Amino acid sequence: MPDTQPKVFENVPSPFCGIASDDLKIEVSGLKVRVIAGGDAVTRRGFEQPITDLFPRLSGRQASLEQATEEAARVLKDARLPVFSGFGTDVNETRAALSLIDRCRGVFDQSRAEAGLRNLLVLADSGWMTTTLAEVRNRVEVLVVFGVDIEASFPRFFERFVWPEATLFDEDTRQREVIFIGATPSGTAANAPDGRVPKVIPCEKESLPQVAAVLSALAGGARLQAETVAGIALSELQGVVDRLQSASYSVITWAASQLAFAHAELTVQQLCKTVVALNRDTRCAGLPLGGQDGDRTASQVSAWISGYPTRVSYARGYPEYDPYHFGAERLLESGEADVLVWVSSLSTSPPPVVDVPTIVIGRTGMTFEREPEVFIPVGVPGIDFQGHMYRCDNVVALPLYQLRESTLARAADVLAGIEARL
């Protein structure tokens, strides 16, 4: 008999938002999960998604876990180049996936890799100076938000990190300045507690690379001939740089997922160069935002196990990294990949519709436009199982706790089961 007495859990970490709020209060009645405090649109959606599928399916027909595992192994045995993507997973699940990928000479990609690479390419090309969320919370004097409406993706960012009541260094947080460049906040989260609104310097999205380049040039001490850039008076941007130079600790933040234009890594690089230039005389740091749905987790685990953060091919028996060639979408479109394995225990985002056999190890509740050849519904780390996840700053890994007793399989066990049958 399932226990239907509601249970309440405190200080629950959320694996769904990249900032890993861990102050959630959650009520569980049987299989039903409800965020009763600390929730926002992202975490409520993540936690409250009901269990729908309990049994695996083979091309739409109900099957046992044993049958589904067997069939997945059979498909992989015959595969020439299986590509693995999705990857809203926790640490152990990513470990199991990489072990299987190594074994079957597949490719590891993430559905969010394109955004992650906008940062990773910069890291591997020039490096960066960055900070983490608690430093922001306690130190930031001026926050520049570049090209991103933070609260749309990270609803609690400002409440938790910009407007806390107290800081370690007795800074009056009400005096903090927020400057948006090339984005306008969709709500009021960025407003100071006294209602003061942030400074907004608007520009079109396509002008962001140019604006970033100008900020970097100005921070580096260059004198520019132009009087306006992307419709912004140069003096305005000079004013931003001057303010950053006079601040004792400033932060420039962006969310790579929202810089969705070609070669956005070059824009990120200009922001990073701006930060480095400012550090000649004062302190400034970058803060790349991201990490939703396990994006950072899978990338971190891949980096330490394979040596590379994402888009890693084991086709030749050893890991190779190619941010372009090993993109799942490209491999599927070109016909190089002949099986898609979609692993996602955190998110119900389904795989793309492709014309190769598709194996889905996915969160219960996932719905498909085309029923995959193999679907194994799994439970969620942080709800159904213990686990670990990374926050957007790549530093803090949080424990995830089991909140309910379900009969759902664990993705790590499913992946290991498939590997054992190869």
Next chain:
Amino acid sequence: MLTKLTGGKVYDPAHGINGEVRDIYIRDGRIIAHHHVDTVGPDQEFDCRGKVIMAGAIDMHTHIGGGKVTIARNLLPEDHRGDPVARSGPMRAGAGYVAPSTLTAGYRYAEMGYTAGFEPAVLPINARQAHMEMADTPLLDVGGYAMLGSDDFFLRLLSSGAEQEVINDYVAWTLHSSQCIGIKVVNPGGISAFKFNQRKLDLDEAHRYYGVTPRGILQSLARAVHELGVPHPLHVHGCNLGVPGNLDTTLNTIAGIEGLPMHLTHIQFHSYGTEGDRKFSSGAAQIAEAINKNPNITADVGQILFGQTVTASGDSMMQYANHTHAHPNKWVCMDIECDAGCGVVPFKYKDKNFVNALQWCIGLEIFLLVDDPWRIFLTTDHPNGAPFTTYPHLIRLLMDRSFRNDMLSTINVDSAALSTLASIEREYTLYEIAIMTRAGAARILGLHDRGHLGAGAAADITVYTEQDDKEAMFTRPDYVFKDGELVVRNGEVIKVVWGNLHTIRPEFDRASIESRLRPYFDRYHTMKMDNFIIRDWEIEGDGRSKIMVHPCRGQG
């Protein structure tokens, strides 16, 4: 099952055994005494006649896990492209070289006869990651030193004049919470000072915000470690790393600790004088003399060897200062969670470069001028001075004077001329190597059942064929046993097992310190105290690692 290693020359300094021919018996992963062996023959016997037997080697300072190592991995894909490692036998695929994948690191350590490695810079806030990476390092026992000294909680305690007892509780709580075996301090207070835009912090210079000095920080932490009975002395990466003239800082640091036990890590980087036309000279003689005179001091060298590597350190202040030397020109500095920081700077040590060549000499001079091998440890501060795979080469430099002098003749001539290396006759013996890399390392960490071959010890054992070329000898052991299982044969991994996590758990007043910490986390941090603490299930949950708790002084 009973296993017998027959007739090997045994080097077991913990028991004063220096190359005596002996048999060793193993049962259930442990070495057993001869009188416990039944008259029935062993189930398995290895003929070790003519071979050298030592305990498995222990690297007491190697950056094998944690945020900055993975930053280094992400910073240097070319490092991995240059050294792909294919799946082979029981080994999974991976990549070298200076910042290898965890799997490859474990295999390569084992193939050299190492059975334990200790990550020396575990940021408590990042300890989970360090443990997760170390857990993915096969064949190796692991442990970590938790970094304190630039974390705001400690600096607030110290600057507000908190009693030593409170600091002791906090240090103990940190060891428990981060599942570590020792305490490390990196550029005491300096990582925090850099966040306040201080660019250097001398031993007696005040932190701009807290007003405390590195000297005070060292005294407070060394006392805490000592009073808690933690076997490993405070592990110190001192002030002014890499700065010419830091020799004086290091000597003052030794004097300033007032007799408390202290371990000075990668001391080579802290032994520079300012003599000569180029204002850069060796301070090895003075440093070695100070170590020889002060029995409370131990050190590991942090030898540099020539070639490309990457420096990964918690010392964001000095790494920022050194970023102008980055090779290739890319680097990372981070401020981290009001806890610490890090800096990752790739570096190429060149044998014709005056400074690099002299650094090479300084490290070797220190090795050779410190008298007591129980107080000096063989490290390259992997990967900061060189990757750990260079250890056999380093051992040959120490054991073979003519080889050393041959190498000396190839480096920058001005550096060679300034160094006393050519005149030093000492050659390390196998017994001394066994002290530095086994018995001494286990003793300084408080690992009672490792680093020796006595009854009851874990059967972590390496068997070599004795050769004149010590580099060849230490590169390719004949056999390596991990907890009694044969894992390496002829320098190749034949079986993969998972290592243990070594920790200590000093006694302390949890309720008292948590009554301060809980509100601190709630008020200032971005995570809750209960989620900061690493529980045993996180380490042991997947059935690979086991936690081994070693006693502190005064415990069981």
